[in-house]
Amino acid sequence: MRFVRVLNREIQESKRTLFIYSLTIFLVLFFQEMVGAFVTRMTGNIISDSVYEGSYPGFLFLGGFIITSMVFAQDMFSRTGQHNWLTLPASTEEKFLAKALLTAIAYPLVLTVIFTLSSVVIEALALLFFGNPFTMFNPFGPYVGKMILHFIATQSIFLLGATYFRKAHFVKTVLALGLIGFALSILATIFVRIVFAPYVTGMFGFHISLNAYDFQNHANLVTIGEWIGNIVYWALLPAFCWFTAYLRVKEVQSTDAVQ
Amino acid sequence: MIRMKNIRFHYGKKPLFANMDLDIPKGNIYGLLGMNGAGKTTLLKLMSGQLFPLEGTSSVLGYDPVKRNPDMLADLFHLPEEFLLPRMRAEEYLAINAPFYPKFDHAALHRYCMDFDLDLTQKLNELSFGQKKKFLLSFGLASNTGLLILDEPTNGLDIPSKSQFRRTVASAMTEDRTFIISTHQVRDMENLIDPIIIVHSGKVVFNSDLATIAEKLTMQLERTEPDTTNCIFTEKVPGGWMAVKERQADEEETSIDLETLFNAVVSNPAPFAFSFPQQGGLA
Numbered sequence: 001m002r003f004v005r006v007l008n009r010e011i012q013e014s015k016r017t018l019f020i021y022s023l024t025i026f027l028v029l030f031f032q033e034m035v036g037a038f039v040t041r042m043t044g045n046i047i048s049d050s051v052y053e054g055s056y057p058g059f060l061f062l063g064g065f066i067i068t069s070m071v072f073a074q075d076m077f078s079r080t081g082q083h084n085w086l087t088l089p090a091s092t093e094e095k096f097l098a099k100a101l102l103t104a105i106a107y108p109l110v111l112t113v114i115f116t117l118s119s120v121v122i123e124a125l126a127l128l129f130f131g132n133p134f135t136m137f138n139p140f141g142p143y144v145g146k147m148i149l150h151f152i153a154t155q156s157i158f159l160l161g162a163t164y165f166r167k168a169h170f171v172k173t174v175l176a177l178g179l180i181g182f183a184l185s186i187l188a189t190i191f192v193r194i195v196f197a198p199y200v201t202g203m204f205g206f207h208i209s210l211n212a213y214d215f216q217n218h219a220n221l222v223t224i225g226e227w228i229g230n231i232v233y234w235a236l237l238p239a240f241c242w243f244t245a246y247l248r249v250k251e252v253q254s255t256d257a258v259q
Numbered sequence: 260m261i262r263m264k265n266i267r268f269h270y271g272k273k274p275l276f277a278n279m280d281l282d283i284p285k286g287n288i289y290g291l292l293g294m295n296g297a298g299k300t301t302l303l304k305l306m307s308g309q310l311f312p313l314e315g316t317s318s319v320l321g322y323d324p325v326k327r328n329p330d331m332l333a334d335l336f337h338l339p340e341e342f343l344l345p346r347m348r349a350e351e352y353l354a355i356n357a358p359f360y361p362k363f364d365h366a367a368l369h370r371y372c373m374d375f376d377l378d379l380t381q382k383l384n385e386l387s388f389g390q391k392k393k394f395l396l397s398f399g400l401a402s403n404t405g406l407l408i409l410d411e412p413t414n415g416l417d418i419p420s421k422s423q424f425r426r427t428v429a430s431a432m433t434e435d436r437t438f439i440i441s442t443h444q445v446r447d448m449e450n451l452i453d454p455i456i457i458v459h460s461g462k463v464v465f466n467s468d469l470a471t472i473a474e475k476l477t478m479q480l481e482r483t484e485p486d487t488t489n490c491i492f493t494e495k496v497p498g499g500w501m502a503v504k505e506r507q508a509d510e511e512e513t514s515i516d517l518e519t520l521f522n523a524v525v526s527n528p529a530p531f532a533f534s535f536p537q538q539g540g541l542a
Contacts, residue, residue, distance in 0.1 A: 002329065002359070009355045013345045080343040086309050089333035089359040254309045255270065 006090045006098040021067075025059055025111075026118045033122045037130040052119050052137035056144070060111055060151055068103040068158040069170035075099075076249065077166045079257040086252070096249045100242060104155050108148040112139045153234055156241035163248040166258045260285040260406065260437050261306060266315035268301065275301055276461045279315070283456075285405070286434045287468075290452025291441040292521050297458045299441040300340065303408050306439070307337040320405055333360055336399040337408040344383040344391055352383060353398070360402040367431070368401035374427050375420065389415045396424070400431040409440045413447040425451045445517040455517065457524045465524045467534035473512045475533055477504050478519055491530045492523035505530075 011018075032051045039045070075085035075095075085095065119137035126132065138144070161173030193200060201207050261283035268276045275298045283289060293299045304310040305317065308324035308331070317324050322331035345352065349372075357363045372379055375393040383391065392415055399407055409428075413421050429451060432438065442448050455472075457465035476491070478501060485493055485502040492503040501516065503523045524531050 005355070005358050012347065012351065012355045016346060074343075078343065080341050083309065083337070083339045083342060086327065087307055087332055087335070087337050089329050091329050092327060094329075251311075253311055254304050 002090055003094045003098065006088070006094045007102070009088075010098050010102055021063075022114050025114055026121075029055060029115070029118050030122050030125075033126060033134065034129075036134065037126045037132060040132055041130045050135050050137070052115055052135075053141075053143070056111075056115055056137070057147060059115075060108055060147055061154070063111070064103070064107050064151055064155055065158045065173075066170050067107060068155050069162045069173060071099045071103050071159075072162045072249070073169060076163065076252045077256060077258055082252075082254065082257045086254075092250045093246070096246045100159055100245070103159065104152050108151050112144060112148070115139070149234075153238050156238040156245075160241040160245045160248075163245040163252075166256060260320065262318045263305070263312075264316050266305065266312045266317065268298075268305065268310065268312050270301075274461060276312075279462050281456070281463050281466070283437065283439070285437050287454060288428065288432060288438040288440060288452050290445070290448055290455045290517075291439055291458065292443070292445060292455060292517075293441075293458035294525060295443065298461070299443075299458055300410055302458060303337065303410050303439065303441055306406075307335060307408060308332070309337075334405045335408070336360070336402045336404045336406075338392075338395050338399050338410060338412060340411040340414060342391070342395060344386075344395070346382070346384045348382050349377070349379040349394060353379070356398070357402075360404060362403035364401050364403055367403075368397055371397035371400055371427055371431075374423055389417060389420060392416065393420060393424075396427075400427065403436075405436060407436065407438045409438065411442055411444075412440060413442065413444055421447050445521060449517055452517075455520065457521060457528075459525045459528060464528035465531050465534045467531075469515050471534070472515050472520065473506075475506055476515075476520075477506045477510055477513045478502070478516050479504070479513060492519075492526060494519065494522055 029051060032055070036051060074081035076082060088095065115137045116139045123134065123136050126134065157177065158170070158173050161176065162169045165172040196206075199207055261281065263279065263281040266276050266279040266281075267274075268279075281302075291299050291302065301310060305312055306319050306324060308319075308327040311325050320331050320334050322328045324331065353365075353368070357365070357368075369379070372394070375390075375397060377386075377390060377394055377397065383394070386394065392412065396409070396412060399409070413424055416424060425448075428438065428440075440448060440452055442452075454468035455465060456463060459465075480496065480499050481502050482499045484500055487493055490502045490504050493500050501519045503519060506512070
């Protein structure tokens with residue numbers, strides 16, 4: 001019951017911002033679709049690419065990562081805003097879960113609904129004004145579900161960044177990811193240079209030839225690697241990020257406020 | 260109600276509290292006084308779990324404030340000196356926040372808001388700082404929490420509102436509640452706060468009720484400069500010298516001027532050890 005109150009409080013306090021964001025999405029889609037419909041009407045060339053399918057990943061990932069990065073900014077790091085959240089009569093788990101679930105689960109679902117409803121309205125208008133509606137957004141398309149799952153996995157990194165960095169959460173998370181990626185690629189290069197030393201023919205030269213027998217043997221290794229990668233990506237990464245972010249929320253205090 | 264023992268806290272390398280002890284029993288309007296930077300706000304934040312002590316133990320309403328237990332927070336309302344209110348109407352704010360406080364009294368809130376001349380249909384972001392403060396104060400009083408912490412509550416209030424503040428706070432007080440009011444404007448709080456707690460140099464140097472102070476000390480305005488050897492404290496004031504002396508058995512009790520008491524304590528806390536019964540002090 002108390003958790004529902006925390007969720008409700010989160011939604012009520014950000015509903016104005018969410019309304020503006022939803023309206024922005026609608027207007028972007030509306031503008032793109034109307035231009036497409038107008039061009040089609042004038043030139044007779046049908047633009048087959050769906051505006052919705054093209055815009056959805058951008059709003060889902062980029063928009064979602066930015067929103068996630070900002071979700072703790074005021075409540076954890078604002079001198080004046082932090083007080084309300086820290087003294088709110090709810091447990092740290094409830095406060096953290098409310099924000100985490102809203103950004104990881106509710107955001108992609110609501111975005112999908114907004115895209116669907118927008119497409120219904122926009123295509124009806126396109127039919128009315130130009131007589132040539134395009135395809136509507138299909139929320140049950142196979143790529144939508146898959147993208148949402150990828151979003152939930154990768155969003156956890158930005159959730160951690162939102163609790164770890166005190167300012168410029170999104171930019172710092174992206175920079176940190178870049179640095180980690182760079183460090184990992186150097187380590188991978190060194191690993192390959194050592195393990196596959198006989199195949200290295202020069203500074204940048206690398207020669208390896210696999211016959212059918214070798215490939216058969218290595219295919220098992222590839223499968224194992226893929227399996228480990230899947231576990232890391234789908235389970236370990238989100239679990240690690242969520243748990244670390246929770247611990248960060250648990251230990252936040254007034255001295256963390258900077259803005 | 261509140262027990263803090265051997266508290267050590269500092270910001271960066273600058274020490275603020277060292278081995279600080281504080282005991283606050285239930286059922287009074289405590290005045291927390293201290294100079295700027297003495298640590299009043301920090302002490303209040305330590306009580307409400309917004310800051311964690313580096314050493315020492317605390318118990319607030321029977322809970323460790325560091326754990327920010329929801330039951331503790333539901334029985335505690337802390338009005339900070341600076342705050343942020345969301346962009347929404349007062350009644351919307353009530354709808355989403357009041358349910359967190361099980362003893363919240365909506366009728367009382369409307370009464371307090373009427374006393375402060377506040378309109379609940381107004382948007383919170385359109386209110387002045389003083390009006391916002393009065394709204395939050397009304398909310399805090401109506402929450403009926405066992406512990407109400409007010410940090411510089413009269414800052415930003417106009418003169419009529421300060422009088423109304425005293426009346427409203429006094430009317431909301433019950434024997435089950437404890438109010439802690441931090442202020443450096445003691446004139447605003449006269450006839451409201453009792454006992455008095457004074458924080459100075461990283462410690463609680465004074466913790467006593469006014470009756471005990473009046474029993475132990477006299478405060479008199481003298482026309483000529485008094486002999487300082489007989490005085491605990493003297494200070495030049497308009498019209499003469501204010502002298503704080505140890506009260507003799509045959510002397511009548513005098514009224515206590517909080518500003519003079521505060522100045523006397525922070526200038527030399529040693530004679531005021533009587534305010535801690537276990538430490539002795541004046542006879």
